[in-house]
Each structure stands twice: as structure tokens, then as C-alpha cells.
Amino acid sequence: MEAGPRPGPRICEGDCAVLKRDDVFKAVPVLRRRKIIFEKQWFYLDNAIGHTYGTTFEVTSGGNLQPKQEVEETTTETKEAGTDNRNIVDDGKSQKLTHDDIKALKDKGIKGQEIVQQLIENSTTFRDKTEFAQDKYIKKKKKKYEAVITIVKPSTRILSTMYYAREPGKINHLRYDTLAQMLTLGNIRAGNKMIVMETCAGLVLGAVMERMGGYGSIIQMYPGGGPVRAATSCFGFPKPFFDNLHEFPLSKVDSLLSGTFSTETLPSEPEENTLVEEESNGLTDEKQISLQETEEETTTETAMEINQTEEQDTMDMNTEDGEFKENKEKESKDNVREKQRKQWERRKKLIETAALLTKKNADGLIVASKFHPTPLLLSLLEFVAPSRPFVVYCQYKEPLLECYTKLRERGGVINLKLSETWLRNYQVLPDRSHPKLTMSGGGGYLLSGITVVLDKGKSDSSHLEALKMEEPSSKRCKVQDLHC
């Protein structure tokens, strides 16, 4: 019963796809003849190209992918099963197949399903287990021997789950439910003009871009030489999405706010080094995402990646070979012109972005970085219009406490809320439902609020506002509060 090709988006060469096995994800670029390692298996993605996203594959002995054939579950004849484990002794001897036997089966190319069946037949205690225990046993063996991989299309849901599981350090331990709250609290939607400041490898930026659907504009504030957008490229956004994505260096924010902004001193190093840095930032991150498992592959990966950046190679050429001198002179003249053009472009863009910021009419602010949130908020809020939401993420609670207090002093914000979400997942099976894991505290904290028109130079009224906005206190304490 061959069903026709499934409808839906297809896996294309050049895409960023996510490999999935049970709850383990890994983002990889879809390239031919590129060896991938995932969950202790080596394979090439070539055969996957052209299939629909969501297809499940098996790894053949040659390292190729093959779509998994749908197998009908063997009809459950009343299996022999026990009632409890009072007589089951765990002496490690109940499985008659040895490690070598199993290896032999695997080498023969026997399918995982067969191996599981063999294991069941050669287990002396299997028929004594309860039905539930048998189910659990089969599931466990299947997980180990039936290696199936699903290729899924990246999305905020998938990438945020992947990053939190694989590389939480890269995203400041921002758990995916916390990210979900940020997107909603910030009213992220098509048409907004957002300011985003993040050091989460570009994951937060990508999530914001996904929810904006290419409409509106985003100004990404960045520390150092350039923004890191490694995760952003995993989303696979179409090119037009990047037309309204701007960036602006944090190091220029003060000058912008004080009116002394100029493009004379661009942040950090000259042009091509910055480009290389950005490039390698992206590469390094990508490298770390897709090659966490072996060092061996790392070197081949790096070599191939670097070969792709030919432009950089010609710019960084350092040869002193006399033969090439003439060509090099001509080339270096072209390079200089190209460099100047690029620098002029960069300056132009910077001025444009500065103009966008100084309008002070952004529709929202999202902050999720390793830096102390207070200075970021106090300055970046200046660019946000009144009656707009802002959300700040911090891995720790304490900096947000200070932030809260400083914001109260500043005024111009209402509805401040410091929150945290706890996440609990459940196993739901007939007669076997129970919670699995509770995730709390490790997902970070959020401070959110709404901007209002700022009454400048009226510290009294802002203090009064602060009091008004506080928890209603008993009448008796009201006078004392003023002196707290």
C-alpha cells in the first residue's frame, strides 16, 4: 500500500534541517556528501533531499537514509504476562544473547525490529513481567536498536528546545517556555518596530522574526564588533525577512542619547576583520551545534567551511612571493576600493539605523543577554514609544530586583512584573499517568512592564507614582512609607 508522496514543504539542499530522534534534536545544514553524526550514527543526507519534512528515516548499513516503511503493529495475541515482580531476581543473567551475539546480528544487517524480537525471545524473565513492564522493556529496546531519525523543519519551538537541551550556556539558560512568555508579553507581531538586545546566539532574534513574519522592522543592538546570528540562520527565513533587520552597536548608544553621535569611530576593528569575526562567530556556533559529538569531524568541517569563504582568503593573503607581486598590487588596489565602498555602506547603514532609533517610537523592547539588565534597560527604554510593552530576561533574579527598583525611581513605566514559569511534563498512558519532570528555577526570570509618558524632572511625582503603583498598604503606614 504505497501512499503517494506526502504533501508539504520539501527538504532542499542548502536548508537548515533539524534531525530528531525521540526528544533529541540537532540542527544540521543539508549538503550532499557531508557526513553527519547524530545519536551514535553516521550517515549522509543525500537521500533525504526531495522528501517532505516530517519524514522518518532509517540508517542503512552504507550510511544512507531510507524512508522508514510503515509497519503494522503485530496484532496483540494475549501475551503471557505476570502480575508483579516478587519473584523476578535481577541477576543480570536473564538475557541469553551475549554482547557478541547481538553484535553479530547487527553486522549481519538484521533490522532493529528483528533484534528486539530476538532479545524478547531470549529473555528468561520476559514472560514473568507485567504487561506494563513488558511494554516498558520493548520501548527501551526499540529505542536502543531501532534507530530512526525524523527530519523536521526548524521553528522557534524546535530550536529553543534544542538549544536549551544541548547548549543552554549559549542562550543564558533561557528555557523555551520563558521565551514563549517573552514573545507574548512583548506583543511581538507583524508590523511592529522592535528593538532587540540579546546574546543568545541569535535565537531570540529568530523567534522575534518568526512572529513578525517579515513585516515591520527590527533593530538589533549588539555588543562588541557585530551581532551573532548563528541560530537565526537555522530558522531558514526567506531573504526579504532580512531587509528590515538593522543593527546598531551598544557602544554608540550613549552618544546617540546625548546627541553626540558620529560615525567617525566605528566599533572595534576595521572592515574585513569584523566580517571575518561575524562569519567565524556564525561558523563556530554552527560548528558547535552540529558537531558536538566528535573532534574528528570538526577538522573536516572547519576545512570545508573555510574553503567557502574565498573572499576572505583573497583579502587576507599575505604572500610575499615576488611572482605574484604585480597581480597582488592590482588586486590590492581593487581590494582597497572594495573595502572603502563597504565601509561607506556600513557608515550609511549606521546613520540610517541611528535615525530610526532617535525617532524614539519603537513599539517594544526585548532584552535577553548576559549583561546586567539595568544599564541596558535604562538607556534602551529611551527609544521606546509610550504605552508599549518591554520584556527583560535574566538568568538570575537578583539583577532584576535592582532593575525593578531603578525603574521605579526613573518613572515612565507601569505594570512592572517580575515572574518565573515552572514547566511540568506528564506521561499519559492508560493507568500509568504521572508527572515526569518539573523544571523550575532553571529557566530564568522575566521582568516586564509597559512604558508611559515620562514626566521629566518631576522626581516628586514619580516617587508618588511609585507609591501608588505599589501594593496597597494599610492607611496607617502610608505616611511612614514616604520615609522608607
Added chain:
Amino acid sequence: MSFVEYGDTIKDGDTAIVFLGHESMFPVKVQHGTVTQTKYGVIRHSTDLIGKKYGSKVTCSKGGWVFILHPTPELWTMNLPHRTQILYSTDISIITMMLELKPGSIVCESGTGSGSLSHALIRTVAPTGHLYTVEFHQQRAEKAREEFREHGVEHLVTVTNQDVCKNGFGVSNIADAVFLDIPSPWEAIGHAKSALKAEGGRICSFSPCIEQVQRTCLAMEEYGFTEINTLEILLRVYNVRTISLQIPDLGKAAEDNSSTGFDSSNPSNQGPLQVLEGPARSPWNLLFSGLNNPNSVSLSS
């Protein structure tokens, strides 16, 4: 103003949010000639609201003041008139992300209820997506339609008055995602599946009781849904206050050497001290499911 686009100034016909202070606010329909009573006095729409910038402070007749805010689905959720129990932004957030909703998505929802989730969904799928929402209570369906009209989003939503368990969503093979918040969601899974695109989509069901969750999970499995996950999300809000704790008088050491580091005569050694607000919200249960893989429903072919 609209719930899917920001405006700068308050206009006649807008729905605005009046913010009085900590957790105290209410929605108001801006209308020429109308007045609104607040505990700080009267707000005259024609002079105090219309033409003012959103986020402005408005002084009321008795001298107190309020802020006028631009509506958002989140503010609406906190202030809308309840006709049924509603979903709050914490759950709405995780639902939105897990259903992978974004501009252009087509979503089906039942029951519409008081429209809390509906407004959030509309905001997320705008300007090119659509929400098909089904409500079996005639008055609630009509009230929802009215609100969507008033809020400038009627072009993004279709309200159908029928029983989703009997008659489905009224559309087929077009949805990217389906959401159920009804007493017997397992009865609607089949209809949900036919509403979803042929290539598959995501479904989420929300139930307060674990028994409902169990039955729904089973139904999802029967209909060929895969990657079924059950989640619960709890919001904890922290109360931040600056207080000063009194330093105890431990007396003074003999003469010059005051060995304690603290200057006990200075009463204000303060620092921000946070206090946990009351109990966390009561938990609700959510179910999620992944791609509907047509191949795995092998029975029909």
C-alpha cells in the same frame, strides 16, 4: 487603534485601557460626549481622551490621575468581561509557541468562550492568517462577533455557531493548527483532523482534569497523531519591595574597639528584598501533538 496594529493617538471608537494603579485597570470604549467615572474622578472622553497620545497621564476631576493605554491582547485578557472561564497569558504563550503560530497561519479554535485566546491568536496570525472559531452558545458567539468588530479584527476571524463535536469547524484541509478547550475534546479529534491540512499540522487540547487528558491522548493516538506531549505551566510572580530591617542593639564593646562591622546607629541598612506573592495559579493540563502523519493512518488505504 486596532488589536493588530499600534496607533499613536486615541480616537473616537477606540477601546482603550484605563490604568489606575497596581493591578487596577479597566477597558473603556472611547466615545464623543461620554464620561467615565473612576475613583479619582470623572474622565471626559471628548476633552481628556480623544486626540491624546496613548500612554498619557490624564488627570481626573477629583485631582487624581490615570494612564490611558493602547489595548493589547494581554491587557484585554486581564480586563475583558468574563462570560466563561478564560485562558490567561501564561498558557496562551506556550500554546502559541507549541502550535508554531505566526503571521499567515490558519488556526481553528473551539470553544470561543469569552474570546481571550481568540484575540491573542488573531494578533499572532495577522495580517495574512485567519482564525476559525466555533462556539456552541448562541449569545456568546454573537458577543464574540461584536467584540471582534469593535476591535477592528473582524476580517481576520470567522465565528461559527455550532457544536464542534457534531459538526466540526466548518472548514476542511486548510488549518495549520487546531486548538480545543471543550468538555469532551476526544469527540472533536476526528473533526480536528479533517480541518487540518493534508500535509499535517499541530493540535492542542486544554483540559483541567487528568481524566479528560487521558481520553484525549488516546483519541489522538487513534487518529494517527504522533509526538503527543502533555504539559503544565505555572506562573510565579514575585513581589518586589524595598524594606529596611532594623539592626539589633548588641551593645558596645569596651571603649574604642567597636568590633562589629555594622554601624548599628544607622537605621537604614536597606536592600531590595523580594517577597513571594501568594500561591501559584492552580494548574491546568495541556496536551500537545506533533505532525499528523497521514502515512501512519494506514487503515483507510
